[in-house]
Amino acid sequence: MIRRHGGQSHGLIEVLHQVQELDGFLSKPALLQVARGLRLPLSRVYGVASFYHLFRLQPPAEHRCAVCLGTACFVRGAGRLAVGLRRRLGLDLDQTSGDGRWALERVSCLGACGQAPVLVLDGVLFTAPPADQPQELDSWLTALGLPAAVALPAAVGLPAAVGTP
């Protein structure tokens, strides 16, 4: 693969794309190999791999849910959709659950502005949920197979803990 890019350092991003396609993510051994093959410093390779949001440095979660936060989706209630997803998955945006089952991601525009708001669940696009009706949204999400709401830990910034039993 590295040879296909002429072993040239400027092919780094292309090579990383292909490694990720093969392995699902960019492991440290893989990055080491890329650095060796392209004759690049390790920190340079890591700097590039960690800069771009589409490169994953951890194994991907079993299920991935990406909510579009593009402007068209935002204007049509993507914010409420995102809140619903965060509640259901117990995750913040761009976070993966500890057990590696779910990942909640944000994307900037999926180009489906005509069907806004939209989300992608395990590679399948779902469009136009009833984002402004909380109960209908909830059943819409249930129909997609999302887990029931997980209790979020208390938000940071609440009054001090002293005095709570």
Added chain:
Amino acid sequence: MSVITLQVDGHDVAVPAGSTLLQAIQAAGLSVPTLCHLDGLDPVAACRLCLVEVEGSQRLLPACASEATEGQVIHTDTAQLQGYRRMAVELFFAEGNHVCAFCVANGDCELQDVAVAVGMDHSRFPYQDPQRSVDASHPRFSLDHNRCILCTRCVRVCDQIEGAHVWDVAERGSDCRIVAGLDQPWGEVDACTSCGKCVDVCPTGALFAKENTTAEKHPHPERAHQLRRAREQQQWIR
């Protein structure tokens, strides 16, 4: 060698063609605050403290990375620039965890000096209190990310002077941080020659020798320039 003449804060000054605005300012006997710039390293214009006003230009120009041109009229210390510089320094303080009181670099820190220079008596921006780590894996040196201002002097001195390229910047935005190797503990990175140049040029207490405690760090930022001059102009004697 051809000469460029320009005006800096009302002073006429002549510098060799190819000089930067920063060199022209210094030639006029004046100064602007800098943090990321260091003589001997390629400029990155990242700290934005050396921005100056150039008559006829709508944009502010970074003195460290802009070439002086004939007839320019430069202003280095207007009220507007003072205001921006102070805000930039406040942003530096608020985004990291800079506690001068017990820092190794207290008393010999460029960030601390710059805060004085811009008259920063407090930060109007709330402190972000980021959770950052300390890497003490190297036998001789430590890296305290809490005090890092991402000037990338360490990255550049290691790459451009030492040639080891141990350091680079990882992540992006407010998550940016300096990494050694493949985000490894510094002590485990084979490429490191333990030359200590990164510690010498670090403007804050982020990189320091282990034997230093509070206010004991005394860096040598001039070494980058000395080495480059020795290498390129065969001038070893100051």
Added chain:
Amino acid sequence: MVALPPRERSQLRCCGASGCRSAGAGPLLAALRAAAAAGVAGEPSAIAALTTAEPGSGLEVRSVGCLRLCGQGPLVAWDGPEGTRLFGGLPPEGAAALVAQARGLAPIPLQAEPALAGHRLDLEQPFFRLQRPLVLEGCGIVDPERIEEAIAHGGYAQLRRVLQELSPEQVREQVRRSGLRGRGGGGYPTGLKWDTVALQPPGRRYVVCNADEGDPGAFMDRSVLEGDPHRLLEGMAIAAYAVGADHGYVYVRAEYPLAIERLRLALQQARHQGLLGQGIAGSSFNLELEVRVGAGAYVCGEETALLHSIQGQRGTPRSRPPYPAQAGLWGAPTLINNVETLAAVPVILRQGGDWYAAIGSDKSRGTKVFSLSGAIRHTGLVEVPMGTSLRTVVEIMGGGDPDGGAVKAVQTGGPSGGCIPAALLDTPVDFESLLALGSMMGSGGMVVIGQGTAMPEVARHFMAFSVNESCGKCVPCRAGTVQLLALLDRCVERRATAADLEALEALCAMVKATSLCGLGQAAPNPVLSTLRHFRQEYGAVPGAGP
């Protein structure tokens, strides 16, 4: 354009662009092809469905680029003796009825066909009628995966002519005369940029197409890449000839898989036809083009960051000057233009620079493609002459608010632009007018904001975007946007004091004036423009805290 002149033998054009695909164009196209093939004697429909319709089968079903009205997708155009009829939102079950109609074999008239009822779209409505397709003239007509179709529609004709008849300087003269300005947002005169590159000292030069269309709500460039990629390649080849480049890159964002696929196919086909590579079209002109795929970084739309990314580095911008036109890829002079700019080049050479300059407004010549989305009836793609009023685009063509309410504001220019209030909708859309209102043209995304959306929330939305996309190199953008976001949180939650608003404005000014690149410099624009036009919504809380 979408409507074609009447033709004797019917054809169906099914939109295969991303927007319609997400609305189900794939299954519909398959159903249409199956239905079309089913009627051909003796052919097993399953096999026939995999091929484009055979000549002689009587009905050709073609996959084409964007048919504009994305919000009603999937779209199918039926071209026949009566002209073009457009259908939207047709389920695959409706395919057989449409095919039967198109063949003229239907037992009932079109108007009475229940399967098509409610799917017919009016091609005479302003959304279509007021368009002026130049960049998009082949989009929706040619099959983007077949170079023969592009060539049959005049593709590469200008490249051939230029190589035979014009000197590079003559090409640049036409571009200068056209008054074309960069469509990526900056509006820099294209001819001037080409001259700068061409007039650098002898040596290698590069040509780069910026297809890193990152503004959320913008899909103009994607539509060109997906709908008519050969037009872009032709424009790039002409540009390369005009500036003396023999190597080039198209930098596409990875979020556009279909565009990448079609672009790669187009490159392959063009090479195969001798329209790229060595000795193009029998001339001595050589050009190698490569596709480079981004990896999720908005800042790579900034030209110096884009160059770093092509070189396999972190997509951080650098200080300019030197400009890429002087020192770009590997230090060589590099021409960077965006997709729409380059795609406008073939038509400029075909019709002449003066002809193009006669379209549009005084300082902004030609046409501009906009993607309309948000709280609007007709979501989709429009190409109109520069200087058309926002009201025409948003209310007349776009049909205004979908629920019949009043439009509150129009956001142009994405995270670098601003919000223009409904009261100023008569503003002509050109570079200077939008800038004067504190917004900017940007690449052409136009998101309509309805009454239900609070403007500080819009500002916060964009600031969150900028925080997420900041490269982190310079402190105003890296740390300043984070502080701006915190201040906007207070505004949205109605906790902001007068002092907070003062701090917000002061910091906006600082980030704008001192950031290293366009992303940081423009990041405060959504805040500043909403403060300017909707200040009452920020309503400071008097005396709440310091």
Added chain:
Amino acid sequence: MDTMTQAPLPAQAHAQAQSSTLTGGPGRPRLRLATVWLAGCSGCHMSFLDLDEFLFELADAVEIVYSPVASDTKIYPERVDVCLVEGAVANVDNLELALSLRQRTALVISFGDCAISANVPGLRNLFSSPGRDSARTVLERGYLELADATGQLPHAPGIVPELLPRVLPLHEVIPVDLYLPGCPPSAERIRAAIAPLLVGERPRMEGPEMLRFG
């Protein structure tokens, strides 16, 4: 040099609402000075005591109306002219005192790095774990995780003040008129800051002698 009247301070409106004596004419009464100790180590106050013989001058020129080192008053008085506030705002008592002293003081000075930046007390802000503020995190660490089997969180309403979720610099809680940095500010710096105030002038807080943190 700017005088108090010429250079409006952030809290000028407030100061005018109070009957400030700072700008008073001939025969004005002695300046009413307070010093306050919030979340800090008292080092700034110790440095204040290092003023040595200047303390005698000061004693003639001012009336110390509230101070942990020079007064026995337990309630912050009304109509204070100048207040030096040491320490960050870390608990509800700090917060309450800060709010009330602002109401009763013409010129509030953030006295030392803790008041200005939260400094060392603010280090606990770095220990917030997801879903738990820094107070809870450090208390649980100290009283539960590191305790023997009988560990329990302190809970004494009205006796032990509750910690705030974050330790704050003074100016994030009330408007501050002057900043006197240092950890601690040296006696010379304190003197250079206070002396002009005694004659109704605003000190010039510039240069390393007056401004350096740490």
